[in-house]
Amino acid sequence: MPRSTSPRAVGFVAMVAATAFALAACAPEPEPQTSPSPSATTEPVAYSGPLVFVGDELGLLLPTSEELAQVIPGATDVSMPTDTLAQASDGGGPQPASAICAAFITEQSLWSVGARTISWKVSDDADARTGFLHALAFADEAQAQARMDQLLDAAEQCTTFDYNGAAAFDGAVADPADDVRAFAGTVTVSEIEGGGKMFHAFASVGNVLVNLWNPLAGETAPDADAVATLLRDRAEQARTSLIDELTANPPLSEEVPVVDAAAPWSEWAITRDGVGPILIGDSIDVALSAVPGAQIVDPEYDGGPWKVVSASGSASLSLSTQVQDGKTVAAITVGSDRTLDGAPQDGAALPSRGDVRIGDTVAQAVAAFPGGTSIRVASSGDYSYETATRDGRLFRFRTDRGVAEADAVIVGITIEDATVRPTLDFG
Structure with missing residues (x-):
């Protein structure tokens, strides 16, 4: 049986329709809309900086x-x-x-x-x-x-x-x-x-x-x-x-944490700028004065590194200067820079490169800083894992044996400004 519509319902619908019509008549005419133009694709600016492969x-x-x-x-x-x-x-x-x-x-x-x-x-x-x-x-x-x-x-x-x-x-x-x-x-x-x-x-x-x-x-x-x-x-x-x-993918610079020179050495970071408050590019006098309470040991030979020993005597750093002037810090080593220098220092008392410290396995350094080079120097018996940045900073993780050997341990970490290395001289 077909449904019937009551007069009350019809009247309500009519009233709503009439009201809507009246409101529409009073509303201002809409402004003409223009369809959005396709967004222009901005081409990235071609890289024009130094051509450095890493x-x-x-x-x-x-x-x-x-x-x-x-x-x-x-x-x-x-x-x-x-x-x-x-x-x-x-x-x-x-x-x-x-x-x-x-x-x-x-x-x-x-x-x-x-x-x-x-x-x-x-x-x-x-x-x-x-x-x-x-x-x-x-x-x-x-x-x-x-x-x-x-x-x-x-x-x-x-x-x-x-x-x-x-x-x-x-x-x-x-x-x-x-x-x-x-x-x-x-x-x-x-x-x-x-x-x-x-x-x-x-x-x-x-x-x-x-x-x-x-x-x-x-x-x-x-x-x-x-x-x-x-x-x-x-x-x-x-x-x-x-x-x-x-x-x-434009190259990004490493973020360098704020340094507290008075903090324990173990809280200092090894970064592209240096080690804690000791900075690559500073004069040796400024660098040595940046470590409060440390003992300073002069180089054992001309051109040799300066040694900085912590107040407790439990940790040491070595500072090397540029060959050209002998006065500007070119490299800083935490621990040892030679594979055969004996037992490593206590990494817990020394600065770290990220979460990697002396005493860790070199595999931890490879995982944290991939893309490096494993080096063996036959004449000196030295082994290392090395990574470089686009601005010429070199991080060297010196190891106690070949990098590929199981459980090879880090005995030293060096940050160096490799751009100031001398050119080979053929006379």
């Missing part, structure tokens, strides 16, 4: 195994990239004439602050030597470019030279592109120095020097022009990638 960004400079195999005859078993750097650093051997030719013989990783490495076997080398390629970060662009200037000078001046006998360099320089430079060639040395030939290639971009070394057997050598071009093109691609990354 940490795993160095991997951008490494060619692929396929690319290497195409330009290095006999290269096999190309390794995965590694963050481990082995150094000899013994400085031995005769000096060539002219002196600039030592640039070819020098261990290029000296004074670097980070590295990524690939290596390979050389199938036709009777001595089963391995070739390698290092992407080496220096503290700033000036240091890397100065090293490349020296190497290019050597390439020009050392076509023949004396290295305890007749020696020579024969190579090719790639056309530069976007501040990227590269060259490659073969160095031949006399029988007195072991004889034989070695293939070298170098490229530079920003704060990075790429160093390729390959042993040669017989008369077959890589095409110098092809290798130089490969390294140049890879460096140019890395430059573009880094600029894109820094444009999208």
Whole structure:
């Protein structure tokens, strides 16, 4: 049966409708609305600061195994990239004439602050030597470019030279592109120095020097022009990638906590600025006066570090000055800066880098500050894990054994302004 609508309900509806109509008639006419225009997309400003590669960004400079195999005859078993750097650093051997030719013989990783490495076997080398390629970060662009200037000078001046006998360099320089430079060639040395030939290639971009070394057997050598071009093109691609990354994610500065010089040393922080109230870049007099109640021990030799001992005698810091003036603080070490200096100090009484202290395992430092380089120096027996910032500050976690070994312990932590390191002098 259909529903009926009562007169009372119909009247109520009519009244509501009439009221609504009257209100609408009295309301002001709405202003015309314009549809919102699409919001304009603001392009980020392209990064134009210093071109400084840090940490795993160095991997951008490494060619692929396929690319290497195409330009290095006999290269096999190309390794995965590694963050481990082995150094000899013994400085031995005769000096060539002219002196600039030592640039070819020098261990290029000296004074670097980070590295990524690939290596390979050389199938036709009777001595089963391995070739390698290092992407080496220096503290700033000036240091890397100065090293490349020296190497290019050597390439020009050392076509023949004396290295305890007749020696020579024969190579090719790639056309530069976007501040990227590269060259490659073969160095031949006399029988007195072991004889034989070695293939070298170098490229530079920003704060990075790429160093390729390959042993040669017989008369077959890589095409110098092809290798130089490969390294140049890879460096140019890395430059573009880094600029894109820094444009999208501009670099940030580390926040430095407020320092209370009177607080216990264990409450001080190791930061890019220094250790507690002791600041990198201060004069040694100002730095030494910043620690109330401490005992000051003068350097044991010219150019040696100053030692600051806490009032209780339970903790010590070492302050090193710039080589250039001997007066400005360049590095501060908490604990020991040598692997073999005996038992570590009590980390509970010393400043810390974040939550990482002396006595902690180096694995804790790697987890807290990833992207560093593990270093072994054969001549001194020193081991360390090192991380660098874009402004050239280097943090060194000195360990009691190889970084990769289980339970390797931190015996010292150093903060250094690596931008003031001296340039290698070839006379």
